[in-house]
Amino acid sequence: MQTVRAPATSANLGSGFDVFGVALDRPTDVVRVEKADRTTIEMTGVGSQYIPEDPEKNVVGAVAAELDAPAHIKIDKGVRPSSGLGSSAASSAGAAVALNALYDRGLSREELVPIAAEGEAVVSGEAHADNVAPALLGGFTVARGDAVTAVDASIPLVACLPEIAVSTRDARSVVPASASMEDVVHTVGSAATLAVGMCRDDPELVGCGMDERVVTPARAELITGYDAVREAALDAGAAGVTVSGAGPAVIAPCRESNRRHVAAAMVDAFAEAGVESRAYQTRVSQGATLY
Numbered sequence: 001m002q003t004v005r006a007p008a009t010s011a012n013l014g015s016g017f018d019v020f021g022v023a024l025d026r027p028t029d030v031v032r033v034e035k036a037d038r039t040t041i042e043m044t045g046v047g048s049q050y051i052p053e054d055p056e057k058n059v060v061g062a063v064a065a066e067l068d069a070p071a072h073i074k075i076d077k078g079v080r081p082s083s084g085l086g087s088s089a090a091s092s093a094g095a096a097v098a099l100n101a102l103y104d105r106g107l108s109r110e111e112l113v114p115i116a117a118e119g120e121a122v123v124s125g126e127a128h129a130d131n132v133a134p135a136l137l138g139g140f141t142v143a144r145g146d147a148v149t150a151v152d153a154s155i156p157l158v159a160c161l162p163e164i165a166v167s168t169r170d171a172r173s174v175v176p177a178s179a180s181m182e183d184v185v186h187t188v189g190s191a192a193t194l195a196v197g198m199c200r201d202d203p204e205l206v207g208c209g210m211d212e213r214v215v216t217p218a219r220a221e222l223i224t225g226y227d228a229v230r231e232a233a234l235d236a237g238a239a240g241v242t243v244s245g246a247g248p249a250v251i252a253p254c255r256e257s258n259r260r261h262v263a264a265a266m267v268d269a270f271a272e273a274g275v276e277s278r279a280y281q282t283r284v285s286q287g288a289t290l291y
Ligand SMILES: Nc1ncnc2c1ncn2[C@@H]1O[C@H](COP(=O)(O)OP(=O)(O)OP(=O)(O)O)[C@@H](O)[C@H]1O
Pocket: 009, 011, 050, 051, 052, 057, 058, 059, 060, 075, 080, 081, 082, 083, 084, 085, 086, 087, 088, 089, 091, 092, 123, 131, 167, 168, 244, 245, 246, 247
């Protein structure tokens, strides 16, 4: 038997649409695997009632098939599905690490990225790596085509998850098909600033580099209270605010000393907009861990 704790992730970070990602130290999924003749799946935890246990429809079924590693897979969900916090990626990455160990496949974390990405294809039709890369490698990751670059980083963050359902499909359907050259230049400047901020463990640069004018404003429209939550987080000392993944979670990097204050301000602002929410006081951290 092998057990893995797999982290939530935030992939985009404003300026890095479909490219940047970070692993978060909470929330997490716990994935437990035991050898079996055929793959079966058992789900518990937050939102598990909405996740199919059929291996054809659950992301971990595709990962087990890719690794030719049939198993009884138990997943205790800590990362709510359709959260913008990489719920499906946490399970995919956790299963990839656990099954690789269970069957002694000897694959590196980098080699597991495309395998875990096949799990993502079950959900979205695309084997995109922007969430599974940080879930496997930890820190800050850059997914560019088939290549992934990872750097260690430790940035305090608040990830505030409202009780709103936003499907990734809907959130992708509102992304504009084109952008002006002015906006492209602005995004490149922001993305470069964010990457430097991650390399320097500087939350101010990371927050500044989240500013993006094409994808984020379109998606913010799907999140009731977003503008007020953004303003409240900035007033409380956050260095920046953006939509996490496809939403509806909203993330805000900040200094550790004011993280609690930022978290409370975001929850209060959602409440004033009539939306219940939960704020995770978290940080950029390591990838999936065997224990
Ligand atoms: N093991 C699993 N864990 C979570 N969701 C799963 C799993 N297997 C299948 N799913 C399906 O995947 C969908 C959730 O994945 P989705 O990528 O939309 O959300 P997310 O991972 O929270 O968001 P994001 O990628 O924006 O961070 C749900 O429809 C859910 O039923």
